Amino acid sequence: xxxxxxxxxxxxxxxxxxxxxxxxxxxxxxxxxxxxxxxxxxxxxxxxxxxxxxxxxxxxxxxxxxxxxxxxxxxxxxxxxxxxxxxxxxxxxxxxxxxxxxxxxxxxxxxxxxxxxxxxxxxxxxxxxxxxxxxxxxxxxxxxxxxxxxxxxxxxxxx
Numbered sequence: 701x702x703x704x705x706x707x708x709x710x711x712x713x714x715x716x717x718x719x720x721x722x723x724x725x726x727x728x729x730x731x732x733x734x735x736x737x738x739x740x741x742x743x744x745x746x747x748x749x750x751x752x753x754x755x756x757x758x759x760x761x762x763x764x765x766x767x768x769x770x771x772x773x774x775x776x777x778x779x780x781x782x783x784x785x786x787x788x789x790x791x792x793x794x795x796x797x798x799x800x801x802x803x804x805x806x807x808x809x810x811x812x813x814x815x816x817x818x819x820x821x822x823x824x825x826x827x828x829x830x831x832x833x834x835x836x837x838x839x840x841x842x843x844x845x846x847x848x849x850x851x852x853x854x855x856x857x858x859x
Contacts, residue, residue, distance in 0.1 A: 733783050733844040740780035740796075747773025756817055757810055775799055783844050793845010800837040807831055 747754055747769050754769040762768055779799065782792025809815075811827035820826060842848045 729843060729846070729849065732840065733789075736796075736840055736844045737780035737783045740776040740783075744773045744776030744780065747776065753818055753820075756815060757806055759806065759809055772799075772803070779841075790845050790847060793841050793843075793847050796841035796845070797838045797847075800834060800841060804831075804834050807834055 751766050751769045754772075755765045758765040758768055775795075776799075779792050779796040782788040782795070785792075807827065807830050811824070811831055814824050815827060839848070
């Protein structure tokens with residue numbers, strides 16, 4: 701939920717800047733892309749700075765949990781950069797959607813096991829609500845990558 705709030709907040713700031721006449725991001729899809737990239741960088745860096753916060757979220761059968769946390773943080777940062785580079789935007793959107801699907805089982809396990817992690821709400825409802833938003837993150841990655849919801853130029857027919 702913090703992730704979604706971050707994305708929406710960055711997109712809203714871009715919209716506000718646009719309304720105030722400050723040079724801004726031109727359209728809502730670009731704002732969304734920028735917001736998602738900012739959130740991914742923020743949380744990706746947090747994976748490196750707070751490895752211990754993320755290790756309890758990893759199932760015990762997964763080997764090398766600290767390294768998994770670092771790799772997932774690197775994936776988030778790489779995905780953010782990929783979204784901002786036009787040549788890699790589509791691939792980044794697809795890979796981030798796959799990433800969000802791949803981390804979904806860990807979110808399910810966290811909800812079922814009543815996980816308590818430093819820096820996150822301690823009540824169990826938080827982990828259940830996160831499950832609801834995971835498909836939205838997949839959709840956001842696909843929109844930000846230009847995979848879905850692209851505007852098509854109107855077709856002109858000459859008769």
